[in-house]
Amino acid sequence: MATQETVEHKYVYDFAEGNKDLKDLLGGKGANLAEMTNLGLPVPPGFTITTEACKAYLATGEEPDGLADQIAAHLASLERAMDKRLGDPEDPLLVSVRSGAKFSMPGMMETVLNVGLNDRSVQGLARQASGSADQATGGADRFAWDSYRRLIQMFGKTVCEVPGEEFEHALDDVKQAKGTHNDLDLDADDLRGLVDAYKKIFFKHTGREFPQEPREQLDLAIRAVFESWNAERAVLYRRQERIPADLGTAVNVVAMVFGNLGPDSGTGVAFTRDPGSGAQGIYGDYLANAQGEDVVAGIRNTVPLQELERLDKQSYDELLGIMARLEGHYQDLCDIEFTIERGKLWMLQTRVGKRTAAAAFVIAGQLVDEGLIDLDEALHRVNGAQLAQLMFPRFRLDHEFQPVAKGIGASPGAASGKVVFTSARAVELAAEGESVILVRRETNPDDLNGMIAAQGILTSRGGKTSHAAVVARGMGKTCVSGADEIEVNVPQRRFVVAGQTVNEGDVVSVDGTTGKVYLGEVPVMPSEVVQYFEGSLDPEHIDNALVRAVHRIMSHADARRRLAVRTNADTGADAARARRFGAEGIGLCRTEHMFLGDRRELVERLILARDNAEREASLAALLPLQRADFEEIFREMDGMPVTVRLIDPPLHEFLPPLEQLAVNVAVAQERGEDVAQEEALLAAVRRMHEENPMLGLRGVRLGLVIPGLFAMQVRAIAEAAVTVTRSGAVARPEIMVPLVGAVQELETVRAEAEKIIAEVVGDSGVEVLIGTMIEVPRAALTAGQIAEAAQFFSFGTNDLTQMGWGFSRDDVEGAFFWRYLELGIFGISPFESIDRDGVGRLIRIAAEEGRAARPELKLGVCGEHGGDPDSVHFFHEVGLDYVSCSPFRVPVARLEAGRAAVETDGSDSR
Numbered sequence: 001m002a003t004q005e006t007v008e009h010k011y012v013y014d015f016a017e018g019n020k021d022l023k024d025l026l027g028g029k030g031a032n033l034a035e036m037t038n039l040g041l042p043v044p045p046g047f048t049i050t051t052e053a054c055k056a057y058l059a060t061g062e063e064p065d066g067l068a069d070q071i072a073a074h075l076a077s078l079e080r081a082m083d084k085r086l087g088d089p090e091d092p093l094l095v096s097v098r099s100g101a102k103f104s105m106p107g108m109m110e111t112v113l114n115v116g117l118n119d120r121s122v123q124g125l126a127r128q129a130s131g132s133a134d135q136a137t138g139g140a141d142r143f144a145w146d147s148y149r150r151l152i153q154m155f156g157k158t159v160c161e162v163p164g165e166e167f168e169h170a171l172d173d174v175k176q177a178k179g180t181h182n183d184l185d186l187d188a189d190d191l192r193g194l195v196d197a198y199k200k201i202f203f204k205h206t207g208r209e210f211p212q213e214p215r216e217q218l219d220l221a222i223r224a225v226f227e228s229w230n231a232e233r234a235v236l237y238r239r240q241e242r243i244p245a246d247l248g249t250a251v252n253v254v255a256m257v258f259g260n261l262g263p264d265s266g267t268g269v270a271f272t273r274d275p276g277s278g279a280q281g282i283y284g285d286y287l288a289n290a291q292g293e294d295v296v297a298g299i300r301n302t303v304p305l306q307e308l309e310r311l312d313k314q315s316y317d318e319l320l321g322i323m324a325r326l327e328g329h330y331q332d333l334c335d336i337e338f339t340i341e342r343g344k345l346w347m348l349q350t351r352v353g354k355r356t357a358a359a360a361f362v363i364a365g366q367l368v369d370e371g372l373i374d375l376d377e378a379l380h381r382v383n384g385a386q387l388a389q390l391m392f393p394r395f396r397l398d399h400e401f402q403p404v405a406k407g408i409g410a411s412p413g414a415a416s417g418k419v420v421f422t423s424a425r426a427v428e429l430a431a432e433g434e435s436v437i438l439v440r441r442e443t444n445p446d447d448l449n450g451m452i453a454a455q456g457i458l459t460s461r462g463g464k465t466s467h468a469a470v471v472a473r474g475m476g477k478t479c480v481s482g483a484d485e486i487e488v489n490v491p492q493r494r495f496v497v498a499g500q501t502v503n504e505g506d507v508v509s510v511d512g513t514t515g516k517v518y519l520g521e522v523p524v525m526p527s528e529v530v531q532y533f534e535g536s537l538d539p540e541h542i543d544n545a546l547v548r549a550v551h552r553i554m555s556h557a558d559a560r561r562r563l564a565v566r567t568n569a570d571t572g573a574d575a576a577r578a579r580r581f582g583a584e585g586i587g588l589c590r591t592e593h594m595f596l597g598d599r600r601e602l603v604e605r606l607i608l609a610r611d612n613a614e615r616e617a618s619l620a621a622l623l624p625l626q627r628a629d630f631e632e633i634f635r636e637m638d639g640m641p642v643t644v645r646l647i648d649p650p651l652h653e654f655l656p657p658l659e660q661l662a663v664n665v666a667v668a669q670e671r672g673e674d675v676a677q678e679e680a681l682l683a684a685v686r687r688m689h690e691e692n693p694m695l696g697l698r699g700v701r702l703g704l705v706i707p708g709l710f711a712m713q714v715r716a717i718a719e720a721a722v723t724v725t726r727s728g729a730v731a732r733p734e735i736m737v738p739l740v741g742a743v744q745e746l747e748t749v750r751a752e753a754e755k756i757i758a759e760v761v762g763d764s765g766v767e768v769l770i771g772t773m774i775e776v777p778r779a780a781l782t783a784g785q786i787a788e789a790a791q792f793f794s795f796g797t798n799d800l801t802q803m804g805w806g807f808s809r810d811d812v813e814g815a816f817f818w819r820y821l822e823l824g825i826f827g828i829s830p831f832e833s834i835d836r837d838g839v840g841r842l843i844r845i846a847a848e849e850g851r852a853a854r855p856e857l858k859l860g861v862c863g864e865h866g867g868d869p870d871s872v873h874f875f876h877e878v879g880l881d882y883v884s885c886s887p888f889r890v891p892v893a894r895l896e897a898g899r900a901a902v903e904t905d906g907s908d909s910r
Contacts, residue, residue, distance in 0.1 A: 011053040012070040014077065015046055020330075025050050027250030029100025032350050039329065041322055041347050045081045046095070046254035047074040051102070054226045054248035063223075071222070075253070082255050087214025091128055092121035094147070094256040097221040099228060101249040104351055105237055109228040109249055110158040112221040113291060114151040114256060118212040122148045129261055143261050145191035150291065152198040152210055155217065159224040162205040170197045184289060218253070225251045233448045235824075237471075240452055245824060257346040259339040260291050264312070267292045270305055270319065270336045272327040275355040275473060276409060276513075278362025278545070282306055282320070284336075285463040292337055292348065301482055302463045315345045326350050331372040332381070333363050354473050356412050357386035358546050365549035375556045376902045382553060383899065384869035384892035389413070390550065391533075391888065393524035395511055403516035404498045407458070407483030410469035412513040415456030415478035416521040418505050421490045423450025425504070430454070437508055439495055441488045443468040451477060456510045458517060460486045460495075478512035486517070533581045533891055554891065557898025558582070562905075563875065564882035565893045566641070568862060572632035578887035582894050585641040585732075587794060587884020588862035589633060591626070591713060592649040606706065608684045619712045626713060630720035634731040638724075641732045643794060643862070643884075645773065646713050646749075648699045648738040656681070658689050694808065699739025703749060710737075714753045718760035718768060725766050734769040736794055741776040743785040750789055771858070774846050775799035783846035787853040794884075795843055797863030797871075801830050804839045831864065834871040840878075847878050860884060869896045876900035 018026045018034030026034065030048030037043045049071065056064035079085050084093035094116040099109035117125065122144050130140035156162035171183075174194050178185060186194070202210050211217055228234060229249045238245055259267035270284035285302035288311065309316040319338060322345075326334045335353030339346045355363065364378035373381075395401075395414040417435035420426045423446070426438045430453035438454040440447065442461040451457055451471060456478035459468045463482050472479030487496045493504040502508060502519065509522040531537045532547045539551035566587035567578035575586060602625075606618035633642060665682050668675040688697070703710035714735060721731035735753060740746045750770050757768050774780055775796030783793070802809045809831055820826045834840050843861075850857050860882040865871035867885030872893055875883050877900070885893050 009066060010070070011050050011064065011067045012074050013048050013050065014074060015043060015048070018048065023102045024247075025052065025250075027051055027100035027252075028102055028104055028351055029098060029349055030250045030252050033252060033254070035329075036326075036347055036350060039325070041325075042345055043347050044255040044257050045078050046252060047071075047078065048100070049222060049251040049253070051248040051250050054229060054250065055246070057223070057226045058229065058248065068219075071218075071253075075218075078253075078255060086218070087116040087118060087121050088124060089120040090124045092116055092124050092214075094125070095218065096252075096254045096256055097218065097225060098252045098254065099225045099249045100252050101229070101243075102247050103241070103243050104354065105234060105241075105243070109231065109234055110221075110225050111293065112151070112154045112158055112224070113293065114147045115155075115217045115221055116214040117148045117151050118214065118217075120212075121214075129258075139262055141188040142186075142191060143258070145188050145195060146186075146260060147258070147291075149191055149195045149198055150293075151217075152195065152202060154293075155210075155221065156198070156202045156205070158228075159220045160202070160206045162202055166201045166205075167198060170194065170201060173197075222251050222253075225249065233445045236448055236452070239821060239824075239827065240448075242827060245827075254348070257339050257341045257344075257348075258291070259287075259341065260289055261342055263288055264342050265340055266290060266308075266311075267339045268302070268305060268308065268337075270323060270338065271353055272323045272334045272336075273359070273363055273366075275333065275335070275353050275359055276412060278333075278355070278359035278366065278549075280366065286311075292339060301461055301484060312340060312343060315340050315343065318345050322347065328372070331367065333359070354470060356473055357389040358412060360386050361390070361549040361553060362545050365545075365552055368552075375553075376560070378553055379556055379560065379895075379899055379902050382895070384872070384896040387529075387550070387895050388889070388892050390529040390546070391527055391891070393530075394513070394527055395509065395518075396523045396525040401509075401518050401520075401522050404500065404519055405483045405485040405517040407460075407480040407486075407515045407517065408463055408469070409511065409513045409515035410463075410466070410481040411457075411472040411477055411479035413456070413478030414509070414511055414522070414524055415454075416507060416509040417455045419495070419502055419508055420450070420454070421488070421493050421504055423447045423453075426450035426453045437510060439486075439488060439508075440468070441490070442466060443471070456480075456512065458483060458486070458508070458510050460484055460488050472512075478510055480510045480512055480515050480517060483515070483517055534577075535580055554582075554895060557895045559898075560901045561894065561897035562901050563872070563880065563893075563897040565890055565897060566643075566860065566862075566882050566884040567887050567890055568866075568884055569633070569887060571629075572636045574887055575633050575636040578890055579636065579640075581887055581890040583640075583887065583890045585643075585882070586633065586637055587643050587860050587866070587882060588736075589642060589644045590648070591629075591645060592647050606709065607688065608681065610684075612707075615706070615708060619708050623712050623716055626716035627720045627723075630717050630733075631724055634720055634724040634733070635727075635729055637732075639730040639732065641734055643734040643736050643771075643792075643860075644713075644717055645736045645738050646700075646703060646710050648773075656685060658682075658685050661685055694802070700737050700745045700749060701739065703737070704745065710749055711752055711756055714756045715760060718757050718766070721766045721768065722761060722764045725764055731766060733766070734771060734792060736771055736773050736792075738773045738796070739776060739799075740772045740774075740786065741778045743782065743789050746772050746786060746789045769858075773862070774843075775803070777804055777842055780842035780846040784849035784853040787850040787857050790850075790854070790857070792858035792860070793846060793850055795846070795859075795861040795863065795880075797834060797839065797843075797861055797865040798831065800842060800863070801835065801839050804835070804842060805830060807831075833868050834865045834874050836874055840874055843875075844878050847880065851879075858882075867893050872896040873900040873903070876904060 015034045015037040020031045020035035023031045026048045053067050082093050084091050086093045094114050097112045097115055126141045126144035129143050153167040157164040174190055199210050259265045266288040267290050268286035273280050274283045282305055284305035286305050286308045287302045333353045334350050337349040360382045364381045367373045368378050417437045419439050420436045421439055426436050427449050429436045435455045437456045437458055438450045439458045442459050457468050457472050459481045460483050462468055466481050468479055469481045485497055495502050507521050509518040528547055529550055537547055539547045564584045566585040567583035568588040569575040569578050569586050570590050602618055602621050609615035661682050665675055665678050717733050721733045724731040737746055737749050769791040771790045771792030773796045774793050817829055847859055859880045861875055862884040866883035867889030872883055883893050
């Protein structure tokens with residue numbers, strides 16, 4: 001077998017030379033075609049042009065030296081194997097030219113079928129199809145001209161950027177003249193005329209005749225596939241799926257086999273298990289007398305794969321045997337494309353299949369039961385994003401909601417929104433905050449923007465393997481496909497179903513599990529997975545494969561993970577819910593959230609106090625309120641650590657808006673009212689006003705400037721802990737000082753806090769830790785000094801990202817992040833997933849230098865990144881002790897912490 005170390009200047013591989021482990025070099029499709037060839041499965045001969053050739057071409061705009069000669073040599077070998085020559089007028093070899101990146105990108109890059117056809121070889125193809133060298137039959141003639149029109153259409157759109165809708169309009173005109181809606185009703189003469197029409201369209205847009213030289217067709221098609229790597233839709237899909245932009249695509253040149261030779265031929269897509277639910281069985285679509293693009297494009301509605309048993313039992317039985325063999329070989333759900341040419345089965349592709357979140361968990365559990373994988377591998381095959389999808393709500397149908405249509409549940413979920421009929425409109429409304437459902441006859445790769453923007457997708461054509469279904473499953477979008485009761489009229493922006501007209505802007509609801517479509521907005525209910533986490537479903541005693549699989553994998557994740565998972569919670573209710581979700585403590589209790597509502601006035605009085613008496617009165621009023629808050633939380637988290645952050649927000653959040661206050665005073669003065677008190681308030685607010693409050697008087701600075709503020713909070717925490725402990729529960733408070741940039745700040749606060757704690761705690765047995773939040777870059781860079789005064793660090797990654805990048809997180813995402821994402825400066829917002837190279841390096845430095853100064857230093861993270869799957873892996877690598885996140889994301893963090901342990905530390909359990 002070839003290895004990547006030996007192929008620096010080898011750009012083309014025969015299928016027999018590769019294997020499934022060379023995806024970096026041969027792309028997923030090429031590597032798997034090679035693997036099937038080596039397994040002895042019926043794969044048409046062909047060769048793969050490597051991703052290295054693609055990257056070299058994209059870097060220079062020219063083919064790398066030697067590529068043309070290598071293609072010629074492998075083409076000659078293919079011609080010998082098939083005993084045909086490319087484009088031979090008498091007995092032509094035709095090839096398909098297909099993309100194939102390392103990671104599956106369905107429909108995002110280009111494919112050209114029937115390369116090698118021209119005005120002369122189309123006659124030879126007809127004779128070849130008829131089995132007679134003398135005269136083609138009507139059916140064979142029809143097949144040949146159908147194949148030729150497909151080539152011109154695909155080549156024109158893909159290689160020469162001819163608008164695809166012009167070809168479609170020409171086809172519609174021919175069908176309308178024939179009085180049919182079905183392509184199969186067109187005869188050879190109709191298709192011959194369509195070829196002429198297509199050639200005229202091609203000439204109008206390119207200024208040249210359709211190329212008749214077969215090798216020129218091949219070379220231009222290969223270049224088009226290379227260039228499609230950087231097509232707008234491919235770039236957008238990679239960004240959506242977080243696929244690196246520098247991988248390039250391989251190109252697969254494969255001898256054509258034909259599923260459009262008549263009723264004994266056809267094409268299909270099969271899954272070894274249901275990609276929607278994970279259930280075992282026979283799943284897939286079949287389309288007689290068709291080429292493969294017809295299935296994935298959803299142009300004609302398919303029949304279930306089981307129907308093939310009646311149509312061609314021999315091919316059906318052979319296919320089932322191959323499916324079982326591939327699943328055992330890959331030890332996973334396989335997605336298979338096949339063609340039957342006059343009763344002969346050919347395998348065109350296999351890959352580890354995309355699946356819904358539910359199917360991912362169910363299949364992982366099944367494969368463990370079957371002994372194909374162990375629990376570590378099962379944990380590797382699911383992820384936190386999928387688990388989050390499973391926690392989304394589903395429709396509550398215990399009301400009078402009757403479906404108006406039913407299609408195929410292609411990608412599960414419950415989605416309601418305003419109907420739109422174009423991707424542009426979907427993007428426009430979504431940008432305005434509207435939920436939308438994208439309705440199409442069938443989607444195509446150009447609809448990707450709208451599919452991303454929409455809450456759900458509804459098509460009137462296509463099956464579980466159509467473009468809409470495959471892409472929606474990959475993105476976790478709700479999708480119903482093949483709802484053929486719906487008559488979609490895109491130009492008039494409406495659809496008709498069951499005698500009712502639904503216009504753009506009307507609300508519909510789609511159920512991607514059942515395939516049902518409802519008019520209006522259907523109420524939702526919690527998912528079964530959330531009910532399981534809440535404790536209302538017992539996984540050991542219910543007949544629910546998904547809940548059982550989630551329970552089993554989550555249990556293993558908890559057993560394997562090193563990172564503890566805490567929650568960010570400010571109330572007893574939030575703390576209780578997080579604990580049910582598996583939280584092992586509170587990593588961030590924001591005390592400023594306790595000062596909202598009716599208490600806001602007390603804080604305002606404290607900040608604006610003119611003398612010690614006013615300040616002491618405000619603090620005395622706040623103390624019992626704070627104490628009661630902490631008692632509630634300590635009781636809920638009995639025995640678990642609770643990290644309480646002392647008050648941190650920018651000062652302006654507790655003061656009246658300066659502009660509004662100034663206007664109110666001016667208006668009152670104009671009316672001659674007594675505004676002495678308001679004028680005093682305005683003067684105080686002006687005195688405290690800051691141009692940039694996020695970098696102003698907040699956090700530790702506020703605690704040092706306003707005497708008694710932090711002391712009141714420390715006393716409330718300590719008194720609450722003692723009260724709870726003496727009542728029989730266990731309180732484990734940790735006091736976190738925010739926004740520290742210098743060790744002296746922390747030392748000052750700690751000295752005062754320790755005196756209060758010693759006074760309050762006495763002999764109660766309560767232990768209170770004192771640490772700090774690392775959120776200022778200087779704190780990270782002086783962590784060794786700060787650790788001498790801190791018993792723990794908690795990384796505040798929101799502010800650390802904000803200050804590290806110099807971004808205002810309240811402003812930049814809407815202002816220019818879209819452009820940074822578009823240009824590839826960001827793959828994802830640094831506020832969403834940790835910036836490993838910059839902010840991550842600050843965390844790594846602080847962790848290493850902090851532990852060097854204080855080996856027992858506890859390290860955690862409490863910013864939003866604590867619940868982000870990719871970030872959790874980084875925190876595991878850096879050696880933190882815990883992550884903290886919102887209650888709803890606790891299960892996600894638990895799962896990812898387990899996955900991080902398995903992937904970083906290796907497998908040691910079955």
